[in-house]
Amino acid sequence: MxxxxxxxxxxxxxxxxxxxxxxxxxxxxxxxxxxxxxxxxxxxxxxxxxxxxxxxxxxxxxxxxxxxxxxxxxxxxxxxxxxxxxxxxxxxxxxxxxxxxxxxxxxxxxxxxxxxxxxxxxxxxxxxxxxxxLGPDPLVDGIATKYVVAAFAGRRRRLKDALLDQSVIAGIGNIYGDEICHAARISPLRPVGSVNRRGVVRLTDAIHRVLADAVAAGGSTLGDAQYVGVDGAAGTFQNHHRVYGRTGLRCRTCGRGLIRRTVVSQRSTHHCPVCQR
Ligand SMILES: [Zn+2]
CATH class of the missing domain: 3.20.190.10 (MutM-like, N-terminal)
Structure with missing residues (x-):
């Protein structure tokens, strides 16, 4: 999607x-x-x-x-x-x-x-x-660390769930939710209330960085999907995915972990058990 x-x-x-x-x-x-x-x-x-x-x-x-x-x-x-x-x-x-x-x-x-x-x-x-x-849009509004700290405080929901919640942050779906968690080195399965302030800083950095890189690449076009730009051209960010769709493959970041697929709220979720905690 x-x-x-x-x-x-x-x-x-x-x-x-x-x-x-x-x-x-x-x-x-x-x-x-x-x-x-x-x-x-x-x-x-x-x-x-x-x-x-x-x-x-x-x-x-x-x-x-x-x-x-x-x-x-x-x-x-x-x-x-x-x-x-x-x-x-x-x-x-x-x-x-x-x-x-x-x-x-x-x-x-x-x-x-x-x-x-x-x-x-x-x-x-x-x-x-x-x-x-809709919650704030990372590109239009920017996402402040303070806002995320407040949104996560005391909550037990998993990080992946929180990132997919459009009323918390607008625009993130399954692919970029996984890629953002990986870039932030935080497990998507973590309860959000357990992510400390340093983790939230890494997360907000990752949100802006991953989405900006993906926009620069024209988005991701997957084999089973029809997404193209207005000129019919496919995106190329799928070539830079580090976890999404890479189940069982070696992590491109740490070189040690094997990407694991789990299911969070009926959505397939990918992460590296070695570099994401
Ligand atoms: Zn890794």
Missing amino acids: PELPEVETVRRGLNTVVGRRIVSATVGRDRVVRRTSAQTLIDGVTGVEITAVQRRGKYLVIHTTGDQRVMIHLRMSGQVLITAADSAPPAHTHVRMTLDDRREIRFVDPRTFGEVVAYRVRDEPEVVPELIR
Whole structure:
């Protein structure tokens, strides 16, 4: 599933449509617009100019000159592509927004868990309530050590669980949760209340460093997933994973441990038992 670095890569790609006007829109599969309706999206975006594209956690929000915004969530297999409007759309193209420069924004999603939601700004709390519940975003807001110390104090939940909780920190999912714990040299299985202040400093450093490196690499594209940037290019950060998907292989950091896979809250979790405590 695309996480912060992948969604940020898409956001940066969408910067090239800022200032363009959407001349028409079509919806092919109602499941993608299930939260409102196809007509709501078409009416909301037709004729408006795109003024900004923001990201919060794994959510993209397109701002326009109209009274509507458009939230896009890629979920498992969603893609946002920018193509020539007259090129043949790939299979599973569910939304097309044609621009005034003969390009088109396309939302493609084989599994259709993803969503494209148009909503009036004042209706945001009702239509997309999860946006308000998101914790700070590491890239947009930064994560302060003090904040994490307070969030972890006295809590028994495991570190991996806490990192995946979007209301604590927005944007981290299964891949980067594992990579961040490894970079911080802390076991993802540790109860968060047992991580001391020095550990939290290492963790907040690792959050910023791992996510920045992954954004610089255009995110991670795995063999079984469909994530690509707006130009269709795959990311390359999967070549730098140190624990995720490396079960049984020797740790690239300490050279001694064998990467162990466990299950935390039904999510596969990878760590090195030697250099992560
Ligand atoms: Zn190790």
